[in-house]
Amino acid sequence: MIKKLLSVLIVAVALNANAQQVQNPGFELWTSSFPNGWGSFDQMLVGLGQPNPGGTTQTTTKNSGTYAALLTSQTVALAGGVVPGIAVTGPVVLGGGGAPVLGREAFAGQPTSYTFYYEFVPVGTDTAFTQVVLSKWNTGMNKRDTLAIGGVVIGGAVGTYTQKTVTLTWLKPMTNSDSIQLLFASTKHNTSSAVAGTKFYVDDVNMISGGSSVQTLMADGSFVTAYPNPASTMITISSTDEKAKYAKVYDLTGRLVNTYELTNKLTKIDVSSYENGMYIYIVTDEHGNNIHSAKFNVAK
Numbered sequence: 001m002i003k004k005l006l007s008v009l010i011v012a013v014a015l016n017a018n019a020q021q022v023q024n025p026g027f028e029l030w031t032s033s034f035p036n037g038w039g040s041f042d043q044m045l046v047g048l049g050q051p052n053p054g055g056t057t058q059t060t061t062k063n064s065g066t067y068a069a070l071l072t073s074q075t076v077a078l079a080g081g082v083v084p085g086i087a088v089t090g091p092v093v094l095g096g097g098g099a100p101v102l103g104r105e106a107f108a109g110q111p112t113s114y115t116f117y118y119e120f121v122p123v124g125t126d127t128a129f130t131q132v133v134l135s136k137w138n139t140g141m142n143k144r145d146t147l148a149i150g151g152v153v154i155g156g157a158v159g160t161y162t163q164k165t166v167t168l169t170w171l172k173p174m175t176n177s178d179s180i181q182l183l184f185a186s187t188k189h190n191t192s193s194a195v196a197g198t199k200f201y202v203d204d205v206n207m208i209s210g211g212s213s214v215q216t217l218m219a220d221g222s223f224v225t226a227y228p229n230p231a232s233t234m235i236t237i238s239s240t241d242e243k244a245k246y247a248k249v250y251d252l253t254g255r256l257v258n259t260y261e262l263t264n265k266l267t268k269i270d271v272s273s274y275e276n277g278m279y280i281y282i283v284t285d286e287h288g289n290n291i292h293s294a295k296f297n298v299a300k
Helices: 041-047
Strands: 056-059 068-072 074-076 081-083 086-089 092-094 100-102 113-121 127-138 143-155 158-167 179-185 199-208 224-227 234-239 246-251 256-261 266-270 277-284 290-298
Touching: 041 056, 041 092, 068 086, 068 179, 113 127, 113 143, 127 158, 143 158, 158 199, 179 199, 224 277, 224 290, 234 277, 234 290, 246 266, 256 266
Parallel strands: none
Antiparallel strands: 056 068, 068 199, 074 081, 086 179, 092 100, 113 158, 113 199, 127 143, 127 179, 224 234, 234 266, 246 256, 246 277, 277 290
């Protein structure tokens, strides 16, 4: 059984070549019922020899051009519940433990926001969401650094195409990214609590450079850890820096979730009420100066 379809956002190894704008931003190009340049659970399931649930489909209900993407939450027996329709830059593959690995594509730039047009037809009080992660490979540390994040939750019915602007939070400004993971999903709920039938229409995605963005300067050099990672109920954040005083936790929309005080350079955080997904934490000194940042995942 495929598990944790919305639990952990893991970046795929494969990159699609592109820069400054994502591929097929208007969803005009489709091959074998799949949008070119965008991954989906549908394409992953078909690749596993399963029926196409039709969660990500071509539609002529568009903002401009000929087509748009229609993302629909569908019941998928293999997943043991409802699976959102998604469109994500890069392929989606099945990773270890039955968790999908969401792709990314090559992207060089420092956008301050992105825009898209959408319609939303929720079932009940269901909500959709979109999020972006810009990153770059750190050759010195042999790891991938998260440079910027952004996103928004979509709630309430919207019956005509409306433009939405999402501002990015830059964790390491003045640094060009080398990849982007941009995701649209018809529900933010996990497989066990999502409802079938919610529809999220998406068209005309545009990455914007210039203008204002929220920037938080990171200072490299100190060392922080979060364990266990991923966490389900409790996570410990620790630092080797004597000045470490607080840990600020942000979700991938850039929203500050909470601020925690470190005692003897560590703090224990109850994440049992956190939604599944990836979080950024920033360790600061007592004056609020940023020391270091990293990320952790919540998976239940």
